[in-house]
Amino acid sequence: MDNASPADAAVAALRQRLAADENVLCTLAVDLDQQLRFASGLLALTNRRLLSLSAGGEWTSWPTVDAGGPGARALELRYFDHAGVGTLELHDPSAEPPRLLAKWRFTLGADVHALRLVRLFGRQQREISSGSRLGVTEPEGAADPRAALCGECGLPLPAGSDICLACARKPQSPPSTWVLLRLWRFARPYRYQLVTGFMLTLASTAATLVPPYLTIPLMDDILIPFQNGRQIESGKVGLILGSLLAAALLGWALNWARTYLLALVSERIGADLRTATFEHLIELPLDYFGGKRTGDLMARIGSETDRICVFLSLHALDFVTDVLMIGMTAAILLSINPWLALATLVPLPFIGWMIHSVRGRLRTGFERIDRVWSEVTNVLADTIPGVRVVKAFAQEKREAQRFRDVNRHNLEVNDKLNKIWSLFTPTVSLLTEIGLLIVWAFGIWLMSRQEITVGVLTAFIAYIGRFYGRLDSMSRIVSVTQKAAAGAKRIFDILDHVSNVPEPARPVRIDAPQGRIEMKGLGFRYGNRSVIQGLELRIEPGEMIGLVGHSGSGKSTLVNLLCRFYDVSDGAIEVDGVDIRRFGVADYRRHIGLVLQEPFLFFGTIAENIAYGNPSASRAEIVAAARAAHAYEFILRLPHAYDSLVGERGQGLSGGERQRISIARALLINPRILILDEATSSVDTETEKEIQRALDNLVQGRTTIAIAHRLSTLRKANRLVVMDRGQVVEVGPHDELMARQGHYWRLYEAQARQVDTEEDDREIEDSGDLRTAVATSQMAHAAQRAPQQSGDA
């Protein structure tokens, strides 16, 4: 069964309609009807016909096999999708005129099944028209006994791979709300310290409960008799006061010990959490980073872990202490006088509940303030990095107005909240007073009946005053827990994100690849947009391929797929005849050298940057790589040569210099496959020539794929591959393609005309490398650690 979905009943119904020798090859649950309303239907391909169950419960079928016999008209099943809706159309192309027989629509969750249906249908039709194996098409799995089936959904796995395409793309199940308990994974290593901390908490809480208890003898045995005219027994007074002091000192020491110990532990848990999150994050595939804002990720690892840490060390701890205290106090009160204890404790839950409900209203208010506040920072984050544009278009006033507007909004929301907020503290004290009032009243009544002494009542008042005071902070636990849980959720979002570029379970070793690349029926979908479809390409070892086409034609995507930054949605890329998904990811990428348009230099010395891919490289190797990359001479001109520091983005070096360092970096790892993604397009023509010479050294003897906007830079390419809308439209050497006067010729001609205007554009772009960091309070810290170093001072 292909779809474990609401369509199960439909599948059961389908089984009953089948003829005796009829086999279901494939089913597809469709979830939209013709009018694009949500309604479930079913489409099934058997070895005889195509069956469809409409949302209204009607079955329709089209014979696909019995219709005519060998050589009969073939039907066609066409698949396309747009805006998240897939469409299957059944066509009869041989009718006069060609007709559309039926169509089905579904949301793209089902597209893997739909594509499989189309594939099987096409195969069946081909077999019929060729007259072979009439109508005995087997399901894919059975046709090839070696092909394994996915354990979860039953679809055949791609050859030689153990990752199911359908399941890999399924959304992961949502995290549970008990996410905080998952922090236990990080707390486990510190469990002994935690137990010790808990014991200390218990002891210190007990110590703080001693003083109110001592007020009973102080009142009943000393003060009241004194008022009644008796002498004060100084020995007894000394003893009680001494015990009070001792209890205070003991409480102080215990409190210090447990706070220190638990702060120590929670800080370590926080640190472990941060490290684990970053380690996981850096392993995630590129598309994860594409979908997230850098600031957001920084905030998650920085401030969210901190928030969790504070929650553990402060709020959770306080809460536990409070609960313990209330429990112990209740026990003590009950042991002294159960009736008065009852009167004291009964209002407690009500008061707690009232405080909590006021807090609840505040919480939504605070959340709104958080949101408005992020709008304020958004305006900043938008405007400051784009300040050149703002100034160039003289829109300072508008931006100022925009900021004023969000700020006013911020003010309004705050004003509204402050109304409730200012009511809060007085309310808490009012409720506390009322609680005390009840105790007083009941206490006096009990005293009048001679059931308790003044001392007992005083002790009760002392106890109760303490924990009414704690109710406020206890009521806060709900919201801080929620905040910490939200933080923990955001952390676990990262930790739970399963790489969609999975490591194979049994990776194939890749030692010295030849560098033959084959792309077979490649398809790739980004979100709901199909970027590459049905791409076929074969690249021989050592060949240099120039990839050209309009921007958006899928060149960079193809390169990303080859680097395995993403995995293909359909088809396969093979290197030396092995699907790249079967190699270990890092192992495979070691053989790929990548030179990008915007070379990124890490903070460190030039030597470290060149040796980035192989930190153990010897100095001689580094120098050799720099020489080959034509970077040698300008490095020598720097004050500290190879030991010069380069900054965040290699400030202090020109674009061409940075690019040559990145070429040296690629040379040093001596890759078999080399990818140049617009490596020369961000520099002027003069620099381009220098880079070109460096590149000529680099490409020698390597399988090279070069993307270039400027076609003139691809002169050395053995073949040019022209891409258009995700497909290869032309392949061949420059002269041949020019002679053909097709796509390439048009591109080339257009560029020859545009060359002048383009140069002008580029100069403006180049000078625009102003990157202003928006130092929000959280990020300022991080920003300070990455000083903008230039070559050297």
Add this chain to the structure above:
Amino acid sequence: MTQPETKAVAAAGSPVFQLMRKPSGRLLFSGADGREHEGVVPVRTFPLTAPDEGIALVSADGHELLWIDSLRNLPGYAAALLREELALRDFMPEITRLVSVSSFGTPSLWTVETERGDTVFTLKAEEDIRRLKNGALLIGSGEGVQYGIADITSLDRTSRRLLERFL
């Protein structure tokens, strides 16, 4: 799904063109120059801010053939054909009620009622909710379908409360 082969000729004042649906289901366009293009697609240039204005007819190879200022200026049949085609291209069910969400964390499964029937979709991340003007929202589901909410304030209380946790 086959349509009668009625031809629609634009009224005077707007560009002269003919539009019809072939039995194969595709749109056939013949412009003022008499050339025929099969498989043309209408594209809304401002699908969110001005859905009925500024519609471009684009040929199968991606070139613009015709600019239509407003669907209202077109003769009924052509407008109907285009609306039919646009309904698929800009499939964006309007959410009328949130029934439940599986969790306030993401990914979260949302059970919703839309003007096109009930469905369930995955919200992959909070960033997939895009705020438009006047309290309108655009929600991109993990399955690739975009859902719209015209006005948060017109939703019922439960839906609003659920939604607010994600905003």
